Amino acid sequence: MIIGIDIGGTHTDGVLIKNQQIHQTSKVITDQNNLTTSILKVLDNLLLNQDKDQVTRIVFSTTLTTNLIAQKNYPPTGLIMIPGPGLNPDWLKIAAHNWVISGSIDHRGRQVTAFNQEELNQLQAEIQCAGITDLAIVGKFSTRNPVQEKQLTAFLQSSLPDRLRNIQLGHQIAPVLNFPRRVQTTWLNTAVYQEYSKFAASVQRSVLERGITAELFLLKADGGTMPLENGLSAGVETIKSGPAASIMGFLALTGTDNRTSLLLDIGGTTTDIALLIGGIPLFEPEGVQIGNYNTSVRGLLNRSISFGGDSYVYKDQTGNIRLQSKRIGPAAAFGGNTPTLTDALVITKLMSKGDREHAFSAFEQLTENNDPNQIITTARAIIQQFYQIIASEVEKLLNELKQRPVYTIHELLTDSELKPEVVMMIGGPANALLPGIAEFLDLEPVLPRYHHVANALGAALARPTLRETLYADTEQRFYILSGKDEASGKQSINHTQKNNFTLDKAKKILLDYTTSLAVQKQNPVCSDDFVEITFEESFNIVRDYQTRGQIFRLEAQIKPGIISDFTDTFITKTNSTSPLSPERRVKP
Amino acid sequence: MKNTLPQIKNRLGLVFFPAYDWAITPDHPEREERLLYTHDQILEEGLLDLPGIQEFKPELATEKDVARVHICVPNVTNLATTSHLISAGGAITAAKKYLDGLVDKAFALVRPPGHHAFRVVHGNRGFCNINNEAIMVEWLRTTYNPNLKIAFIDTDAHHADGTQDIYYHDPHVLHISIHQDGRTLYPGTGFSWELGGPGAMGMTLNIPLPPYTTDEGYLYVIDQLILPIVQEFKPDIIINSAGQDNHYSDPLTNMSITAQGYARLNQKLDPQLAVLQGGYSIEDALPYVNVGIILAMAGLDYSHLREPDYTPSRSLQTVKVLDRIKKVTEQVRYYWENRQRLVSNEFQHLEDDYYYREKQIFYDTDYISEDQKEIVKLCSTDNCQGHLFIESVGHHLGRTGHQVPIAAVILPRLSCKECQKTAREKYAKYCASKQFHHVYLQDQVADEYIHWSQN
Incomplete structure (x- = not known):
């Protein structure tokens, strides 16, 4: 048995999968102050009269980090930056205690300026004085050479x-180029670390107390899972896992549909828009944004707009009836007082549930007209407005993707335009809205089965993901692997190996490394077949007309996907015979 | 504790195209690796995340975009490869985003560069095949407004001989090239007495600077000479042809400008559009210079930017060199102030207000020597820019040793009916003469570009 639990802003959803079937679902109101309680309630509901020993895997998608960051619920956390030359770093002083110290590494990982010992002594005294225990240390180009971050930690x-209980380093938490994002990601992760660890421990303890020995996983922003206990960077990596759960839900429900698909997840106050290309979700180009912070956390591409079923309808100053991006209360047809998009669906009979009379009277008050035909016309116009809002957001997203830069002639010439062929929809009013929106967008509609528990299902069936990079500089005789364990960091290439260190050799090192990490994730569903090289570049380093060495830049991943045993089980069958769209390589 | 993003004064568009799969030859300075470290520095600085800085993908320039500027021998397709079309297209994209009002300024960081490409192109010279910035300007004038007044300020260390050639007779384009003295550096031209054709005297200005000019000397010229001239000219658009080989670490030149100097000169010039030119200190200069230019264009604080081996004394100028710079400044100022009274001694006056000169152009990369005759008509009709006849022979000095004689008729976009008629007749005569392998008509009025070939 497998369980997926999606802890959302308002509801916590759960799904129990047994014999490759959805066996039980559960929905409770989320207690934001105590997520563990909500989790346990759902677990209890799902496992009523079930043999707990049969549960092998539980995956959580949680809003915890998002909440901690939104509520600033973290201890005073320090930040030391080693920015070297460049943009004025003052704007990155996001912490309670910030230090900028001299020292610098250049773009090829060479130490340019060493630390100043006097400055370090001063720093040490100030940290002691500040009384902090949590500290992030981030250097510019530390991904090319982490030596200064490490030196400072040791000092x-x-x-x-015994004072600094939680020191986190930029090159480990955010190992991609982008110093401001590395600062923000590392600092956020350091800040939420203690609370996050408490949550993980509490979930683990409570689940054990219920006699469940299943392996526990968290869903990450990129739609992959990671073991609950294994996360130094678990904090930041789980931000935006809600939209990721939704996209993985689509994948679980329609995974064999290889056409380019537009995904719409409509809730009460928001609608999430995403894309699947050849059955693969797209990534945010640089990283996930949370609040005002830009991180380098890899996440699934998702655009959220603040319109949903509960968006209310109002009359503007010029007397036009319009849809407003705000929720005042539930729909009139479901016990509220203000007219909403949902009421418009009830009035036009697109939705059969709900009190149609109440919906009518709410609209009457607004239009000051009790002619039912007139009201139906108004309701239709409101629904059209919603379609229009979605359509222009989709267009904006597609344009953005079209503008994504490429850096080689080959890519520029082969870059084909994205054109969705089908639209898939989940969420409360999906049934009512999908035919209309599909017509509006001129796309084929697909309504997945089980669309009401798609998020929890997505979490339950997601498999682990990885993204690792290798950067090698054979002139300086080193290569560097991303990641947090001993194998990563700067490795030297010895003199005799220098000329044999080819692109193929670099690829093999990266593949072996990524595979070993996949195995460490102790997950049977993750074999090395899933590891793929997504990016490779090599450059000759030429000085004075002589080739002095080479630079290799590679990236490998295990892309997000659904546990293979389940791939066929939940699929919504469509009659389409359209050809498979070619798999696109999407640069994260 | 709040996250206050750096304040951007100008919304800046970047067209970044490093062409990671293109090189002249594997060990040529113009090769795949050239913008690699710049790219790393831009990414690591997180510049593309700043609200107000936006990256755009380049478009491909069309054959017509190229033909609007160049007479390509034998044709555009043979000379402008895809990489050249992307580079020129990148400049067009930058201009488009600016004129559409999406950004306040735009910088095309594209390669290969273009400023050594003349109007007539027999091959590659000075690492350039086609002139990106001229193609951009002609696209702008065709698409938006034929009367646009343009000021080019070319800050590459090498004389911008190509761009100068293309706009030599155009009184609506002020072309200022500031470079290392031609007696000490390729292409060996760009002397202060090169001032423009008989109808556009003083609209071409050359400021040759002595080797070892530093920030101080360079900024002296900007403040004392270039800014007042540009102010008087009142251009609609200022374009900086942003070469980065004045840097003290550049292997091909002998200038001594720092990244700070580059940022300051850009801030002072305040161009709406910038197009990358040369610059071959790819590790020690380009990452810092390009970031400096981006910060300056966006109006961001660049005071924290410096090269690893920078010391403030690098910016200072010795008295001796500064004296020479001041002399050049005075000379050019004299030419500018007296431009109405100047008489061209480069051109010979023929009858009917036709002027004539001969020149020789050497294509260092492709090893071609070109002999060119230029016949320019000064038309007395109001606002008419006359027309131009070119007869040119390309001597291919390599193994084949063949010669390619061509003729071309150029009709600037502001030409009167009479000039148009004369030009068309001359084109027909050239074709009938059978003396040329190829004959071209570049008719900017009709936006029509015709090519006649002997075979």
């Missing part, structure tokens, strides 16, 4: 023993 740990 602080020896001069302030």
